[in-house]
Amino acid sequence: MTFHRFNKANAKIYNILFLFLFLSTSINASTWPTNSWEKSDPASLGMNYDSLEAYSNILKSGALGYIDGMLVTRGGKIIFEEEYSNNYDSLYRKTKTAPGKYNYYDSDWHPYYKNTRLHTMQSVSKSFTSAAIAIAHKNGDIPDLNAKIMDYLGEYQSSSPDLRRNNISILDVLNMSTGIKWDESSMAYTDPSSNCVQMEQSSDWVQYVIDQEMSEDPGTKFNYNSGETMLLSRLVNKTTGMDLSKYLETNLFSVIGIKDYFWKHTPKGLTDAEGGLYLTPRDLAKFGYLILNDGVWDGKQVLPKSWVSQIHQTSVTTKTDWLKYGFQWWVMPFGDDKTALLASGLGGQRMIIIPEYDIVAVFTGWNVYEIPSLHSYKAMQKVINAVVPEKPNNTKIVILCLYFLVLLGIGFTASKRIHNISDYYVGGKKLSYWIAALSARSTGESGWLLLGVTGMGAVMGLSAFWIVLGEIIGVFISWQFMAKKFKSMTDEYDSITIPDFLHSHFKASSNLIRILAATALSLFVIIYVSAQIDITGKTFESFLGFNYYTGIAIGFGIVVVYIFSGGFLAVAWSDFFQGALMFLALLILPLVAYFTLPQDTSLLSGLQSIDPALVNIWGSGGFNMINLISIIGLVSIGIGFMGSPQVYVRFIAIKSTQEIDKGKWVAVLYTLLTDSAAVMIGMIGRYLLTNSGQDPELVLGPAGENVLSLLLGQVMPTIIIGIYIAAVLSAVMSTVDSLLVVASSAVTRDFYQQILNPNVDQKWLISFSKKVTLILALVALGVALTVSILSPDRTVFWFVIFGWSGIAATFCPVIILAIFWKDYNESGAIASMVTGFLCVPIFKFLVPKISGIGIYFDKLDVMLPSVLLAMLTGFLASTYYKK
Structure with missing residues (x-):
């Protein structure tokens, strides 16, 4: 019996050992793909499948x-x-290649x-x-x-x-x-x-x-x-x-x-x-x-x-x-x-x-x-x-959730004050100068300020300050010389949209101006909004390690929800909150980062050791014709603040012309400080994060657009980084919401109500406006997703400037001439809008390819030539078709 018990006991031990050995061997065999590879779900090994598939x-x-x-x-x-x-057939039909067995275009050199x-x-x-x-x-x-x-x-x-x-x-x-x-x-x-x-x-x-x-x-x-x-x-x-x-x-x-x-x-x-x-x-x-x-x-x-x-x-x-x-x-x-x-x-x-x-x-x-x-x-x-962070940072997520709750709260509160279409689109014309100024600036700047301009500061150095100069000039001229006249005229015509104003001002004989305005706004707003959606995805990806497309979905959903709730009033209030957050974030970071610089060298000398062009105000190569044209192009970005609908709707909505006098200095000072801070963030980041002779884009991303997130990670604690993520999203959402409301108003008010159904019920119109907003947002989302796949090396700066230029070239010449030239008429306005609308894609895609002059127009970019030609055709048409 003892012997029997001994065998049973040993059998159990042997069985356990055998099982352990079997499992060990199995685990070991599965680790080494000698015979074949095992496949695994990416998520189980800490990888994001969507990110890999997107690149694929x-x-x-x-x-x-x-x-x-x-x-x-x-x-x-x-x-x-x-x-x-x-299909490699075309590759093998190439001619004038080296003869012989090792010809790379010979069929024997097929890749398989x-x-x-x-x-x-x-x-x-x-x-x-x-x-x-x-x-x-x-x-x-x-x-x-x-x-x-x-x-x-x-x-x-x-x-x-x-x-x-x-x-x-x-x-x-x-x-x-x-x-x-x-x-x-x-x-x-x-x-x-x-x-x-x-x-x-x-x-x-x-x-x-x-x-x-x-x-x-x-x-x-x-x-x-x-x-x-x-x-x-x-x-x-x-x-x-x-x-x-x-x-x-x-x-x-x-x-x-x-x-x-x-x-x-x-x-x-x-x-x-x-x-x-x-x-x-x-x-x-x-x-x-x-x-x-x-x-x-x-x-x-x-x-x-x-x-x-x-x-x-x-x-x-x-x-x-x-x-x-x-x-x-x-x-x-x-x-x-x-x-x-x-x-x-x-x-x-x-x-x-x-x-x-x-x-x-x-x-x-x-x-x-x-x-x-x-x-x-x-x-x-x-x-x-595509690697999923091992420990998601709950602090950042909590801060973002609080930020989103504030926005939704603003939308809910604003919804209680919406009684008619005027309330939905211009807040009943009751904005204070603080809200008008900060919401106009945060809308005008968009996500390109925190990602695009900081990136330009990193790549260009001191010469990026030409962007700052252009924006200050544009904002000052707009508030000092244009805003009060525009406000008075829109009050006189009882306008609630830009197309409303144009139709009334020119005593239009047809609805062509409304149709052109609605078409141009819808198209370029979709492009501009898709750029902001792209920034949202990049923000979640670079700051939180989220999948790019998950980030897009979250930001997109939040914006659409609070626009649905409160219309323009929700937009203005949220933009005020978001503009203040952007202001504080941009000013604090360069100050904190500056004190982390080595004490034995100055910022400028450090940048000079990396690349002398970074401390040359004229850019690489110093003062020459190409750089001068490029600088003119950078300064001309400020033209977009002189009539763009998403900015000028604030002047329609502000309480009175007296409020404009107060808001002028808020807007100018805000522009000076935030734009300068953005460039400084880029310059400090370039000094701290890159070395001499190193391609900055390999460290800081395309056009330096990751410099903000990388610098934050080096100088700020986690809880503060969460606030900065909210600041970037503020820049994005403050623009997206305004653009969508402006475009929606053009389609709903200026096309549907004024042309197709003048007697439509106000409540039904508000409901219809929300549906149009959603459709425009979804189209912009589709554009952003398509471009992210087909043009992976796109940059925020390029994307934003194209959309911004399209809106500005179509509307700014018309607004400027309408305010300052009494003989400007309907024919001139139509000519200006059509010219500006068409010139942007022409100067972006066709003119740069012209031999000899193309390189100059490429450096100049599209804003200035498009606006000047639009003003010229407006002048000629108004003169020729005098009433």
Whole structure:
């Protein structure tokens, strides 16, 4: 019996041990994708699927050229995988290309090997060659990396003798700093003058490389040279007695489960180590996962850990400021002392390894000549942006919720005061100067002040202050010389919309002015609002780590709800609150950030050390014609404050002309302080966050638009950052709400009520107005989403200025001439509106392409020429058609 009990007890123990062993083995096996990759839901591994899909849609659209696939792994599992279909027939019909077997437009160079799923790796092959050297070094076949490589290649004699060649070490070859004279980077890879093409046309590639002249001492200067990798191919062959492809098959591929591959060979039978490998994206990701794990695969040290460490720590600088190079790998520094590894090949082959986030990302393509193309650093940022923050910051979210509750409360309170269409669209004409001034300024500035102008300060430095000057001039002229006259005239005509005023002022004989005004407002407001929606998504993405589209949905929903509730009154009150919040936020940040600057240098001297153009008021290159025209364009932005409907509706709604006198100095001082502070934020951020010679957009985002969020993260505590998020959203929403109400009023009041149904019931009209507002908002949302997919590198500055210019060029000339010229008539107004409306797209898309003068108009931008031409045609038409 004892023996029986002993067996039962042992059986339980054995069963437990067996179960533990089974589970351990299963877990371990699932971690290492030797046989196949496991797939996992991105959310379970802390990744946002929508962000990855959004970037995938950009690749799929062709916006970045011929991209064949995108694959992302995290935690040893595939979390995203997509392939795209491309027709390469047109690529192969290209002419005037280099002849021979290695012609990049020859059908033999199809990106997929002979109708298989094996995709060309091009220069990604070099990183595999690095692995072969690492293994040979670990195995003792190549004991010393400082050994001279020519000692191993004694059978080759150079036709260009140079003693420096004998000093080239294996390490020099790995780091592409041999000093061999070589050029394959300044021309296309199909150019017959390329050293790479000439090597590939030769009968002995190694001999061709050794025959090249020396231009530098070995180890002194990086120069990208595919031929040097062929020296490594021969080195492996000589030291191990095996061809490099077979050596890797035995020592690497068989270990990590790469069974299907193809590797080209040279006419001499040597492995094309510099670009001849074909793999599936999944097998390439296996190699990346090996590197991610410091050379370990399923418990086996395949590559020396020190080898991977040396790649990360390379100090070999390149001609590209965001790239280093070492051991046949590119290295991308990012963040605070973080590095990502990049294996990169012609045509869009990219493998990005990001140890900080346990990510391997693989991209394949065949974008040989086409531009734009996949940018490795930006691709890395897109993948990193999909990482969900481990601990959502509840403090920021609570602050945002309180902010949104205030807005909804304002909308609810305002709704109690809406009794007729006048109340809904102009608040019953009862605004105080404080509310009128701050709401006009917050509406006029929009999200571009906090993201666009701060970004311009970071990219342009002192010359961004020309924007400030232009806005101050525009605001001052508007309040000092135009507002009181406009207010008096709208009161006389009992106008509640801008088209109302125009129709009454010109005693219009038809409804054409109303129709033109409603059409122009609807179109350009949709563009302008879509820009603000885009800013909302970027704000949630950059500040909170939310998905871009989730951020859009939240901000969009809040704005629509409180506009629905209280119309213009809710808009004006909320804009006053939001304008005050923007004012405080913009003034406090540069003051706090300034005191974090190093005490041993001034801001201007620090910026000068980064880029002298940052402290030149005329911009890069100093005073010249191009810069002068660009400055005129920047200053002319202020014209938009001299008649834009979303701003001038405040003058209709203000209590009296006496209130305008009081509000003038509030508006001007607000503009001076907030605009100047925005530029200073950009300049301080540029100094603190970037280095000399570094492309600011790689750190601060397109046009520097992430400088605000990055600077906040460096100098402000979390609770304050939450307030700043609210400030950015304030800038956005204060513009969106005003634009939607103005456009809705044009459609509802000036088109439907005045033209189609003059006797419509007021309550029904208010309800109809809300529906029109929703439709316009949804169309703007659709535009924002479409542009985010088709134009991923769009900038807030460009987007806003286009919409802003469209509204300004259509309405400002008409308002200005109506106020100051008594002979301006209906015909002139119609001519001005049509001209301004059409000139904006013409000067934006067509004129810059004209040879000779296009570059000048591109720098000038669209505002000034469009407004001037609109005023000229208005003058000519009014003169010709005098009543």
